[in-house]
Amino acid sequence: MKIESISGGVTAAAGFKAASCAAGIKYRGRADMAMIFSDAPCAVAGTFTTNVVKAAPVIWDRRIVQTVKAARAVVVNAGIANAATGPDGLAMCAGTAAAAAEALDIPADSVLLGSTGVIGPQLPLDRITAGVAAMAGSLSDTPEAGTAASRAIMTTDTVNKECAVAFDLPAADGRGAVRVRLGGMSKGSGMIHPNMCTMLGYITTDCAIDQALLQRALSEVVPDTFNMISVDGDTSTNDTLLLMANGRAGNRPIAEAGEDYRLFCRALFEVCRDLAVKMAGDGEGATRLVEMRVINADTKENARVLARSVVSSSLVKAMIFGRDANCGRILCALGYAGVDFDPAAIELYLVGEKETLCFYRDGCVQVFDEDKALEMLSEKQIRFLCDMRMGGQEATAWGCDLTYDYVKINGDYRS
Amino acid sequence: MKIESISGGVTAAAGFKAASCAAGIKYRGRADMAMIFSDAPCAVAGTFTTNVVKAAPVIWDRRIVQTVKAARAVVVNAGIANAATGPDGLAMCAGTAAAAAEALDIPADSVLLGSTGVIGPQLPLDRITAGVAAMAGSLSDTPEAGTAASRAIMTTDTVNKECAVAFDLPAADGRGAVRVRLGGMSKGSGMIHPNMCTMLGYITTDCAIDQALLQRALSEVVPDTFNMISVDGDTSTNDTLLLMANGRAGNRPIAEAGEDYRLFCRALFEVCRDLAVKMAGDGEGATRLVEMRVINADTKENARVLARSVVSSSLVKAMIFGRDANCGRILCALGYAGVDFDPAAIELYLVGEKETLCFYRDGCVQVFDEDKALEMLSEKQIRFLCDMRMGGQEATAWGCDLTYDYVKINGDYRS
Numbered sequence: 001m002k003i004e005s006i007s008g009g010v011t012a013a014a015g016f017k018a019a020s021c022a023a024g025i026k027y028r029g030r031a032d033m034a035m036i037f038s039d040a041p042c043a044v045a046g047t048f049t050t051n052v053v054k055a056a057p058v059i060w061d062r063r064i065v066q067t068v069k070a071a072r073a074v075v076v077n078a079g080i081a082n083a084a085t086g087p088d089g090l091a092m093c094a095g096t097a098a099a100a101a102e103a104l105d106i107p108a109d110s111v112l113l114g115s116t117g118v119i120g121p122q123l124p125l126d127r128i129t130a131g132v133a134a135m136a137g138s139l140s141d142t143p144e145a146g147t148a149a150s151r152a153i154m155t156t157d158t159v160n161k162e163c164a165v166a167f168d169l170p171a172a173d174g175r176g177a178v179r180v181r182l183g184g185m186s187k188g189s190g191m192i193h194p195n196m197c198t199m200l201g202y203i204t205t206d207c208a209i210d211q212a213l214l215q216r217a218l219s220e221v222v223p224d225t226f227n228m229i230s231v232d233g234d235t236s237t238n239d240t241l242l243l244m245a246n247g248r249a250g251n252r253p254i255a256e257a258g259e260d261y262r263l264f265c266r267a268l269f270e271v272c273r274d275l276a277v278k279m280a281g282d283g284e285g286a287t288r289l290v291e292m293r294v295i296n297a298d299t300k301e302n303a304r305v306l307a308r309s310v311v312s313s314s315l316v317k318a319m320i321f322g323r324d325a326n327c328g329r330i331l332c333a334l335g336y337a338g339v340d341f342d343p344a345a346i347e348l349y350l351v352g353e354k355e356t357l358c359f360y361r362d363g364c365v366q367v368f369d370e371d372k373a374l375e376m377l378s379e380k381q382i383r384f385l386c387d388m389r390m391g392g393q394e395a396t397a398w399g400c401d402l403t404y405d406y407v408k409i410n411g412d413y414r415s
Numbered sequence: 416m417k418i419e420s421i422s423g424g425v426t427a428a429a430g431f432k433a434a435s436c437a438a439g440i441k442y443r444g445r446a447d448m449a450m451i452f453s454d455a456p457c458a459v460a461g462t463f464t465t466n467v468v469k470a471a472p473v474i475w476d477r478r479i480v481q482t483v484k485a486a487r488a489v490v491v492n493a494g495i496a497n498a499a500t501g502p503d504g505l506a507m508c509a510g511t512a513a514a515a516a517e518a519l520d521i522p523a524d525s526v527l528l529g530s531t532g533v534i535g536p537q538l539p540l541d542r543i544t545a546g547v548a549a550m551a552g553s554l555s556d557t558p559e560a561g562t563a564a565s566r567a568i569m570t571t572d573t574v575n576k577e578c579a580v581a582f583d584l585p586a587a588d589g590r591g592a593v594r595v596r597l598g599g600m601s602k603g604s605g606m607i608h609p610n611m612c613t614m615l616g617y618i619t620t621d622c623a624i625d626q627a628l629l630q631r632a633l634s635e636v637v638p639d640t641f642n643m644i645s646v647d648g649d650t651s652t653n654d655t656l657l658l659m660a661n662g663r664a665g666n667r668p669i670a671e672a673g674e675d676y677r678l679f680c681r682a683l684f685e686v687c688r689d690l691a692v693k694m695a696g697d698g699e700g701a702t703r704l705v706e707m708r709v710i711n712a713d714t715k716e717n718a719r720v721l722a723r724s725v726v727s728s729s730l731v732k733a734m735i736f737g738r739d740a741n742c743g744r745i746l747c748a749l750g751y752a753g754v755d756f757d758p759a760a761i762e763l764y765l766v767g768e769k770e771t772l773c774f775y776r777d778g779c780v781q782v783f784d785e786d787k788a789l790e791m792l793s794e795k796q797i798r799f800l801c802d803m804r805m806g807g808q809e810a811t812a813w814g815c816d817l818t819y820d821y822v823k824i825n826g827d828y829r830s
Contacts (some may be wrong), residue, residue: 084743334467
């Protein structure tokens, strides 16, 4: 079955509306709050940061995902993370949800929350509630509303991140197929080294699917998408990925892990990978996207660990910035990943659009065309391939280069 | 018993000589080879990189430490790491050791080797052997010879690193005490995130001590010294720390883990910590030394893991560079360290010479004097303290800030 890429984001699926506003939480002259609303109840799934220090909205959302398992709306703010804010921070969540519940005429425990920004300060509840009221009155199902929402949640991101796909599933009435849509938005640029999931990501679908399967699909897809990117090795206190399904497509509800479920998973994988790669490529200060593919590893997890180790290495990242084919650094990062392998057996390549250079084989760094390597390392997207020659498992990780601008942005973040 | 800090390095202990020379391996106009020689056979101990990709000299040295357990000389070169060089790289080790054995009239398997520099290229054996011959003819036990050796092994280091101490032990003949000396040198600036030990470090002592106890002392001291520093999270392929003891002090040989052994360990700790902290403070591009002390942790290992996580965080390092008291980043780094704790119970402080600021307590970032924090973060050495309030264990880790110059140095390393 074909999965088609379509335009749009969180409003691509039927029954989802979005809004945004400039609530003046931290930034001036830009929108800094976003709302997503479904006109029908949604099954909800989520993955959250593994950081022991969890932001208040993470604690709030996790409770809803694990106990209520359903939701109608999401309210997100940028500028302040509502992390390390103690009991007051949790009270702020309750206040925000109450304001949204009143404005949208839904239960408070059907309101999911998200915050991103500086750790420490308390949210200004008056501005948040005013923003919630304004957004409730301006909800729209247009693509423009979805795009505006994706812009409103940006912090140091330089581009907004959206993605949507469509595919066909059997109709609920058994008469042919219906079109199902799945779309999302995400933000994330610094403090990105997801473990459970990454940054803020919101995905909506009109697919009818059992909540347990929705969660299972998300948990299956995240390890090879959101969890395979790294900007700086720092796993945030706020990482949240939410997936809401309102069933409005009218498909035969997915109630078992059969063919329909697998198609849904493939579509979800496409959206998650797209959003994840966009985050890696928009890493703070980044000028290039780096892809590390590890093939023929002995286990899937080892393939992931090796690939992530390379894209997380400061020395590899600085080398990409400098367009220096110093492939010893890649070997070094593979070597300290914590996975056992025979250094004499593996092979390492730089993969371009037209040709491939062998960096390392038979235990030795190879002689390669330095001019060609410089040319390939000057592309916007750099691809490395490592053949472990141990088994049949593979994984791909994405990262970015380490630049002066990363240091500049993070040396002066709060100001 | 008192441990006295004395001047000097690898030639501080009796019976040790050093030499250096400009062999023209990679750099122009500077010394790039060093030699240490003991006029009596030495018990030898060592710790080595845990990187799966091990440089040829690491493989060479590990065999000698584990099977021969004795040595007479060390030959080190800077510029080329002799890593990822396959069987030819190992042959280069054999050739270098043979040249040293001939020039010094000692067995080849009593020659330890060390290399640091670019991964991949083969060493120029003709220049190495010419260098070995030149150094064998210019060995000296002066402090100047030790200092020159410490300079010769530098790569991106901006300062040479030496340290020596002296202490008294009972004399072998039972008549009073004799003076024992322990001194060392190390190099390391980038690719520093030791696991087993770090970079190249060579420590010499005239103490008479059983080889098994020598190794035990080194293995006990390294986890809280060399393994507690991080510059960039990259564990090198070449990390080597060697400790040689020739017994020339004439002390009652240390043959059991009693009082003399404990004094020796304390002296070794002083030297190792000094050399380790010097490496952290001289991290590539660094402008400041960062110390993270974790107290009242439940286990020693958890204290170490938490402290290391903070000094390894890119965001914390960039914040130090920017002198920004963005303490949420420290909390975040503690939270993703992989250690479980109650975020509401811990307390975080910025510790200055004269006063201490509380950053975080009772689950909340505290209000503190920002001007005072800026002033304290402008010092050359920054100290953070985290009270876990869980138990009685503590650990300290050292790192440095992340600067434009780190990116510059590593974007253009091979050129």
